[in-house]
Amino acid sequence: MKLKLSTFIAALCVAFALLLQYEWYFRNVERWPPGYDNNADLWAYWRGKVEKLDEKDVVIVGSSRGQFDLNIHLWDSITGRRPVMLAIPGGSPYHTVEDIVVNTDFKGLLLVSTAPGLFYSLGSGGGAAWVKAEMVDYYQKQTYAQKFSQWCYEFIDPHFAYTDPDISLKHLTERLPFPNRDSIEGGTVWPPMVRMDRYRNVRMIPEMENDTSFQNQQTRIWHHPEWKNRYKDSADVIIGHYADLARKFQERGGRVAFIRPPVTGEYLEFEPQMFPRDQYWDRLLRESGSKGYHFQDNPVSREMIPPEWSHLNRRDADIYTRLIIELLRNDQLL
């Protein structure tokens, strides 16, 4: 048979008909929001901006709590400067801090968010090694072709829900119902939780804030031992690493502050047991010579209840952002 333009258009119609239903299903049934992918290319784009910042600017590093719990647009409206958001869900800031201190001349405020189960991972450990390979090194080696592709992809990505990597075809195959052998755990099926914009500012979606079925699905994941407190490596090495970098950064005029965002549920129960405050948090601040803001030290943040134990809803994220700005200003770090 002959292939013609009409054949291709008919095939495109089939593809778009399927895509429309697919998008409709994920957007309206599973409630995935459209938004930007939290991917290495966008991270690399903002990492590139650090090179041009001055001493009044702020860079936020850390894991998902740092990214989800601070509203950088609100920060901008209060301070006149929008922080560069480089926190990475599921990752430790071990290599990001090193990259900024060693490879840039940035002299502003470096705000390091700590989630103990990820933060106390060695550079070669599970919480940090992938950040180096997939983010920090990726930025250093990113090609023009990759930058160009990301630029093109941004015309599509923010308008669709189905482009979320958590519902990629690979992740969907993990939902197949075949029972596993006794020693095998299936893949993690994530519920939708947040929506991210081009500035990597993340806001929790209303479904996760209000719907207990979403919250329960997420807390069941956090309850799993693999996710509860993922990594616990040598405190000596890790704190030493941050302390060395903080000193170096401070010597060139930069400021460093650590934050420990609010948690509840099993995180509130187990994190203090696994990472006793005096041996970890207090020691980190002492040895790095830096200021730190632990959520339990403030009556406002102490009372915050993250809907799924680990991340704040939009209202609390805004309150927490204002609080951190106020604390930083009180200490003349901002």
Place this chain on the structure above:
Amino acid sequence: MLFNTTGFFAFLIIVLALYYIVPLSWKARKIMLLLASYVFYGLWNPPLILLLLISTLVDWTAGQKLAKTEDPGARKRWLLLSIFVNLGFLGFFKYGNFLMENFQMLVGLFGVSYTPPKWDILLPMGISFYTFQTMSYTIDLYFKRIQPARTFLDFALYVTFFPQLVAGPIVRSDELVPQFYEPKRATQQQFFTGLLLLTIGLFQKTVFADSVLSPVSEDIFGTGDQLLALDAWTGVLAFSGQIFFDFAGYSLCAIGIAGMLGFSLSDNFRYPYGSIGFSELWRRWHISLSSWLRDYLYIPLGGNRYSNIRTYINLMLTMLLGGLWHGAAWTFVAWGFLHGLYLAVERLLRNIVKLKADNLFIQLILAFLTFTCVNITWVFFRAKDFGAAMKLLGSMFFVHGEKALLTTNDLVLVLTLMTLVFLGHFFMRRHSLVGVLQRTPLWLLVAGWGIMIFGLMIVQTSGQQFIYFQF
């Protein structure tokens, strides 16, 4: 630039628009294609365009001299210059560290302690492909098998033609260069067949190779543990499928894109996993490389023109070097050695056992045996070192193994897909993809094409590199 990225689609649309819509002379369109090819390559690493330029200039000059001079000494010198420059690039960029490591090991055997400086050499994408392609041009001119390219532009475009620049097919000049002489414009049939082949190639790469098979093979080859035989075999089958879909997918994309521009490139894969025996496998797998090795290595070594022993030595040498072409590591040499051994044993058996394999069932058994042996070779190809390869082989053959690693979903998907691949290849042995597409009813073709486009849109892989780019 990778075919499986949004950036490439923007690039392709711009190139097609300039090629078909903007009224340019044929020469201007060829210049546009040449510049587009440099952009395609340079967007990865701009300075490495210099290598392409040097390779082009040296081989063009050598080719011109070879075409004009009859002096045997001068002809030999020009050929040697071309080979020296191309193999020099390959040797330095691809085998530099490997050679130094082996030199260090060798002198260590004599008690000499030598630590070479660590070279941080970037492997230029596709260097093995374009150096082999340009070398074939000067070698063919030396033996007067072809006519030289008429203009520098035609030759430069032959070296850099973006659809097949970085991962083949390794096209001979007499196949592609004459196509540049006359204005080309794809017919509607040719254009949309090309687009369909591009869709199928991308579907193979992103859905099968990257989404279904790659995570499983990475899990199995990445673990240092001793595994249950089921998991070990599934991981190896996953890699077997991954490398096929990755590379055959790329080749289909290349052929498809060339077709959309009105050029034709020959097949690089013809259902290799349905082969009965290894000589047939090598007529179906990476055809452009195996024919290159046959024409420029095996036959010049003597081929099968001398004694049986000499034939076996030639066969083995060709496969060992074929293995080394794939990567600078002894595991690739071992992969080549196994294939050489298989070919030698097959040749020996053919001389002794006269087997009439005209029964479909017997053919299927022999094809399955071939496929199984091929899978064993992939262990050496993919494993990071011999220790890891032997451990995995031990798991595959029940020498040890306690640990289950894969989910049932992975087992079901990989085993189902690879069973279909094997049976599909076996029953497609006497057919061509384009032939089958032409016989497919319209409704089925439209539905299948639509589903593949849909698959490409939802797969959401992160633009993983094609495996053969590193070769």
